Amino acid sequence: MDLQELDRAKYISLTTFRKDGTGVATPVWFAAEGGELYVxxxxxxxxVKRLRRDGRVVVAAxxxxxxxxxxxxxxxxxARLLGDADLKKVRKLLSRKYTWQFWVVDVPAAVVRRGKRPHTGIAVTLRTR
Structure with a gap:
């Protein structure tokens, strides 16, 4: 799958894995840059808890x-979990891709959280074929 082709999708199904190997798929917003997907x-x-233990993922539009x-x-x-400094980059990429939709979700949530942003960025490197 071509990364640019995937980037045209609005959502990806990000599958992470439990200890027993069972996959758990979650639809997420994402953006592609520099050969990686950011969530x-x-x-x-x-x-996040599953990725701390096992970085394997499966992605599909x-x-x-x-x-x-x-x-x-x-x-x-x-997938790898990103630090706070990289989270700003992820937020910028997502706000560029999703524009007003991102702000409709993010701003009211930030007000409820009193400005705190308890989020983690995730960088996904896809296996090339």
Whole structure:
């Protein structure tokens, strides 16, 4: 799967793996840059906990509900959790791709959190074929 082709999708299904090897797929917003996909999520999410233990992921284009079209290509990769400095880059990439939608979600949530942003950035490197 070509990274530019994938970047045209609005959502990706990001599958992370439990200790027993069971995959857990979650639809997420993402942006591509420099050969990697970037995602952000709440720091206390299960996907962050799973990625701390196992960086394997599987990615596929999906819809907002996480439905992957039958026959759609999936790509394996490796994810790493990013530090606070890199989170600013991820937020900038996502706000550029999702424009007003990003701000409609992010600003009200920041008000509720009193400006605190308990999020973690994730960088995904896809395996080339």
């Amino acid at each position: 952000w999520t709440r720091s206390d999410s299960w996907k 999906c819809d907002v509900r996480g439905r992957v079209e039958e026959g759609a290509e999936t790509v394996e990769g490796t």
